[in-house]
Amino acid sequence: MGKVYVFDHPLIQHKLTYIRDTSTGTKEFRELVDEVATLMAFEITRDMPLEEVEINTPVSKATSKVLSGKKLGIVPILRAGIGMVDGILKLIPAAKVGHVGLYRDPETLMPVEYYIKLPSDVEEREFIVVDPMLATGGSAIEAIHSLKKRGAVNIKFMCLIAAPEGVDALKEAHPDVDIYIAALDEKLNDHGYIVPGLGDAGDRLFGTK
Numbered sequence: 774m775g776k777v778y779v780f781d782h783p784l785i786q787h788k789l790t791y792i793r794d795t796s797t798g799t800k801e802f803r804e805l806v807d808e809v810a811t812l813m814a815f816e817i818t819r820d821m822p823l824e825e826v827e828i829n830t831p832v833s834k835a836t837s838k839v840l841s842g843k844k845l846g847i848v849p850i851l852r853a854g855i856g857m858v859d860g861i862l863k864l865i866p867a868a869k870v871g872h873v874g875l876y877r878d879p880e881t882l883m884p885v886e887y888y889i890k891l892p893s894d895v896e897e898r899e900f901i902v903v904d905p906m907l908a909t910g911g912s913a914i915e916a917i918h919s920l921k922k923r924g925a926v927n928i929k930f931m932c933l934i935a936a937p938e939g940v941d942a943l944k945e946a947h948p949d950v951d952i953y954i955a956a957l958d959e960k961l962n963d964h965g966y967i968v969p970g971l972g973d974a975g976d977r978l979f980g981t982k
């Protein structure tokens with residue numbers, strides 16, 4: 774079963790408070806999401822494998838460590854996931870960025886893929902699928918299905934705020950995927966919003982409403 778990590782780092786929790794607050798405007802909201810994504814990327818890469826290389830410092834020969842694992846791919850779920858990409862790229866600038874877009878079928882209410890573009894070497898990469906909110910889990914589950922259908926085998930999911938309902942659904946649908954969360958909230962309300970949450974992440978990131 775995939776593991777669930779909730780990042781309780783004080784800096785992440787502090788910034789999340791301002792992200793949640795309704796008086797935080799679009800510019801500051803976007804900057805804070807970017808900063809939290811960077812901090813989460815630092816934590817999420819903690820288990821990256823290293824290998825030793827020989828180098829020359831100005832003083833002596835030395836054995837030192839460099840990253841040795843699979844190359845990374847970041848896949849934001851359109852549209853709110855885009856707000857987390859630059860923050861991750863600050864720490865992992867060589868990562869490739871794919872995109873997946875989903876809409877909700879008005880009859881079945883199920884998410885349906887309308888757009889996908891991934892790096893060509895899907896099997897070789899480790900992917901981080903990102904979306905600020907894990908609410909019912911429907912979009913995350915479908916996005917990860919879309920990646921797996923195209924050959925991805927190594928996938929993590931990262932979000933700012935999750936509802937317990939979404940975490941349970943994602944764990945059940947994709948037990949191989951580890952989930953990284955900045956805050957696990959109380960519940961979903963009748964409109965599918967996370968409580969207390971932050972409102973509509975896409976609208977707050979892009980200033981639409």
Ligand code: URA
Pocket residue numbers: 853906908965966967968970971972973974975
């Ligand atoms: N998507 C959002 O943007 N906010 C929520 O609370 C739930 C889903």
